[in-house]
Amino acid sequence: MENTTRRTWFIAFVVSLGGFLFGFDAGIISGVMAYAGPEFDLNDIQTGWVVSSPSFSAMLAMLISGRLSDFYGRKKILIVVAFLYALSALLSAYAVGYNMLWIARMLGGVAFGAALILAPTYIAEISSAENRGKLVSMQQLNIVLGFFAAFLCNYYLNELNTSGDSFLTDETVWRWMLGLEMIPAVLYFILMFFVPRSPRWLFLKQKVNEAIEILKSLHSKTRAEEEAKSIQESIQKQSNKEKVNLKELVKPALRFIFLVGLTIGILQQITGINAIYFYATSIFKQTGIGTNAAFASGVLLSMTTVVFTIVAMLLIDRMGRRPLLLIGIGGIALSMLICGYGFKQATYELSTEKMSALDASLVENLSGFEGKVYDNDVAFKNDMKQALGSQVYAKNEGAILEAAANMNSTLILIGILVFIACFGFSLGPVMWVMLSEMYPNKYRGLAIGVIGFVNSFASWLVQQVFPWELSNLGNATTFFIFGFIALAGFFLFLKILPETKGKSLEELESELIT
Structure with missing residues (x-):
């Protein structure tokens, strides 16, 4: 290269x-x-x-x-x-x-x-x-x-x-x-x-010499000259047009x-x-x-x-x-x-076996939901938040869902x-x-x-x-x-x-x- x-x-x-x-x-x-x-x-x-x-x-x-x-x-x-x-x-x-x-x-x-x-x-x-x-x-x-x-x-x-x-x-x-x-x-x-500064921007600002030098440092001399000519022609075509405003885009x-x-x-x-x-x-x-x-x-x-x-x-x-x-x-x-x-396809159930993996403080508050099967994650999470409070649920969401979720992860x-x-x-x-x-x-x-x-x-x-x-x-x-x-x-x-x-x-x- x-x-x-x-x-x-x-x-x-x-x-x-x-x-x-x-x-x-x-x-x-x-x-x-x-x-x-x-x-x-x-x-x-x-x-x-x-x-x-x-x-x-x-x-x-x-x-x-x-x-x-x-x-x-x-x-x-x-x-x-x-x-x-x-x-x-x-x-x-x-x-x-x-x-x-x-x-x-x-x-x-x-x-x-x-x-x-x-x-x-x-x-x-x-x-x-x-x-x-x-x-x-x-x-x-x-x-x-x-x-x-x-x-x-x-x-x-x-x-x-x-x-x-x-x-x-x-x-x-x-x-x-x-x-x-x-x-x-x-x-x-x-x-x-x-x-370096953008050569195309420099051409727009009439800083031609600096722009050409930067193009030469980026490409071969021949390519730099071609790029410079192409950019200047494009700018020249646009120079006689009125100032850019949002309406022109449509x-x-x-x-x-x-x-x-x-x-x-x-x-x-x-x-x-x-x-x-x-x-x-x-x-x-x-x-x-x-x-x-x-x-x-x-x-x-x-x-x-x-x-x-x-x-x-x-x-x-x-x-x-x-x-x-x-x-x-x-x-x-x-x-x-x-x-x-x-x-x-997911279902959610806090079984007796899975409940034992949770912290004791959580188990105490969630015992009323043991064995209940949910086919909807929204209903399950709402019940959990109501039982634990939103802050406690948020801190333990990973563990609770790990215990309850039954899906093809x-x-x-x-x-x-x-x-x-x-x-x-x-x-x-x-x-x-x-x-x-x-x-x-x-x-x-x-x-x-x-x-x-x-x-x-x-x-x-x-x-x-x-x-x-x-x-x-x-x-x-x-x-x-x-x-x-x-x-x-x-x-x-x-x-x-x-x-x-x-x-x-x-x-x-x-x-x-x-």
Whole structure:
């Protein structure tokens, strides 16, 4: 691999570290809430808000970060992003109550909202058509590596805490989980100073000499000259047009690709990915495998994500974007329906034998339910909460469900892993690649910002509502909803999805914009 290519890969890796921090934050919260939720006695709405509040603030960041980066430059905004990540981790770890916890997490949301928009934009702007898919996919790879690191940290810190031989307690273990994010955040902040400014942004700001020098450092001299000429021609075509505003995105020339982008952005979230990630420990507890096994299953889930994101990076510039998305969304629909079926077959019974495995204090309060069979998880959990109180039930949910649940937990685990695998090679990385490719230079920041906003709103909504869904609709109905949404998405993609593989940003602009 030649030096210029190595330099491009290094820069793409550094810039996409914001994705790692997003993944780490999203993964770590599933373990945090197993302890912080009961400690602060949070209800379903409060639990949903602590988990989802970063996505809420990310919506606002996504709306303005693209335009801010058009004005100040991608690099400067990403340095601010790294600082906010570090500050959020510090304040979250020292949270003294519910309000401080969600406010601190919202700071992190501002950071990852901006990073999720700006990293793929920047990477697309330093890449050639041949390697753009792989390089932009590095954002998603870093996200899933962040998830893996977080689930691994959750698993080991939970093991240390439950062993009784460490300094950790139920009251401090979750603070260590949150505080660890400081390490990659500080590293990201430092490394961003070694990244050049975007050459395409420099051309827009009339800093031609600096832009050409950066292109030469990223590509061969001949390729740099070709890229420079292509970028300048594209900018020249746009220079005589009126200033960009939101209404232009829905004018006939841009309407189709804007709607395609919106569709991908919404479906990426409403098929349930962040319900699975952010609540992984809680979901695995629902299968009755126990708290420790739930933490271990989170590690398996995140490993699957890493493997299939790498598969996507290897295939995206060979197979193309459209086939990966169609295969992936079809698999997502099937796997969610399998999970729904698995939960639908479940029954719950506290038998005499299983009751003996619970703490004596629990047995005393639950003795009236011994031998009673439930075919509905909502009715079972409501009776448990009424008998024990919500805080005591929350602290012991893993043990109670492990004692009572009778279901095919292996089928559900397989369903979730297939879902994660399919998302990992399709909707996860391919969405950001396509969004970075479909829009002209002039509109790219605004279009991706608006779609990112809608994407983040959908993510926030799923995260906020998910605990309520589990409590009121039940496990089976919740997963069936995700499955049928994905099925509808498959047929919609079949009809509207274009292919953007192997074309320069300027070629795509001339093809997709009428």
